[in-house]
Amino acid sequence: MKVAIVGGGVMGEAILAGALDRGVFEPQDVTVIEKVDARRTQLRAAYGVEATAEFGPMGDAGLVVLAVKPQELATVKGRVRPGALILSIMAGVRIATIQEAFDHPFVVRAMPNTPAAIRAGMTAWTAAPTVTVEQRSIARRLLGAIGRELYVDDERKIDMATAVSGSGPAYVFLFIEALIEGAVNVGLPRAQAEELVVQTVVGSAQYLQESGKSAAELRAMVTSPAGTTAAGLLEMERAALRAAIIEGVRAAYARAVELGGPA
Numbered sequence: 001m002k003v004a005i006v007g008g009g010v011m012g013e014a015i016l017a018g019a020l021d022r023g024v025f026e027p028q029d030v031t032v033i034e035k036v037d038a039r040r041t042q043l044r045a046a047y048g049v050e051a052t053a054e055f056g057p058m059g060d061a062g063l064v065v066l067a068v069k070p071q072e073l074a075t076v077k078g079r080v081r082p083g084a085l086i087l088s089i090m091a092g093v094r095i096a097t098i099q100e101a102f103d104h105p106f107v108v109r110a111m112p113n114t115p116a117a118i119r120a121g122m123t124a125w126t127a128a129p130t131v132t133v134e135q136r137s138i139a140r141r142l143l144g145a146i147g148r149e150l151y152v153d154d155e156r157k158i159d160m161a162t163a164v165s166g167s168g169p170a171y172v173f174l175f176i177e178a179l180i181e182g183a184v185n186v187g188l189p190r191a192q193a194e195e196l197v198v199q200t201v202v203g204s205a206q207y208l209q210e211s212g213k214s215a216a217e218l219r220a221m222v223t224s225p226a227g228t229t230a231a232g233l234l235e236m237e238r239a240a241l242r243a244a245i246i247e248g249v250r251a252a253y254a255r256a257v258e259l260g261g262p263a
């Protein structure tokens with residue numbers, strides 16, 4: 001099957017790399033449609049795929065991945081062939097908008113995240129009711145190649161997932177940056193601070209995944225009576241860290257809905 005990836009940026013490349021690595025695509029079947037000349041050169045050299053600024057290859061593809069920014073959808077002028085699957089990862093952009101833009105019924109909407117670049121992504125996805133069983137299985141295989149995938153039955157949940165797992169890596173990186181600054185603040189050299197913090201975050205996430213316990217239970221296990229953690233947590237709660245995160249997710253969700261335009 002011929003594949004066209006429209007937009008060879010951060011996410012377009014992550015999907016390409018994962019799919020090639022897992023044998024979901026073969027390089028000779030893939031064309032990346034990318035307007036930045038230097039990116040086309042890089043992608044050709046790194047993955048052995050075709051890369052062009054022309055939209056023509058969209059018309060030959062059985063699978064068209066839309067990985068441009070939501071605001072750039074209007075600049076994508078290609079036509080898709082009957083029976084092809086369009087898989088969009090654009091934040092906020094609704095299935096109906098894509099169906100209308102390309103006059104095409106078969107649309108999957110997915111929300112991956114940047115850890116997809118190392119096949120550790122989390123993708124929520126859904127499909128228009130018209131999408132066939134075979135097309136759904138192509139989507140599942142592709143998204144499974146870049147990490148975990150979760151099918152959701154309601155398109156509104158894609159906007160919710162955008163605010164949680166799509167944007168989530170940025171929240172986690174902000175927390176990591178802050179924890180490193182805290183470590184430096186109490187006197188640790190930066191390189192040691194980074195090593196301590198990164199493994200703490202990786203180990204905590206892994207422990208949560210493998211222990212079968214909830215985050216609240218695991219947090220309680222760290223928090224000794226009258227100990228250091230209780231002192232630290234009290235200050236963070238006083239600074240409304242928990243409320244700030246909840247409000248942040250709500251704002252990201254509102255922005256995803258707004259990007260989709262009026263209902």
Ligand SMILES: NC(=O)C1=CN([C@@H]2O[C@H](COP(=O)(O)OP(=O)(O)OC[C@H]3O[C@@H](n4cnc5c(N)ncnc54)[C@H](OP(=O)(O)O)[C@@H]3O)[C@@H](O)[C@H]2O)C=CC1
Pocket residue numbers: 006007008009010011012033034035036039067068069070072075076077089090091111112113114166
């Ligand atoms: N980054 C993230 O964490 C995530 C992003 N997404 C979604 O993925 C999409 C892509 O994001 P991301 O990869 O970060 O963005 P990037 O800006 O890295 O990639 C988009 C690329 O497409 C190019 N482009 C724009 N218009 C066209 C066009 N008409 N034809 C060909 N190429 C074009 C852009 O060029 P130029 O830079 O010159 O505009 C850019 O190189 C967005 O819709 C975003 O909502 C989804 C999940 C996570």
Ligand SMILES: O=C(O)[C@@H]1CCC=N1
Pocket residue numbers: 091162166167
């Ligand atoms: O910030 C954004 O709009 C995109 C979507 C999810 C992550 N990045």
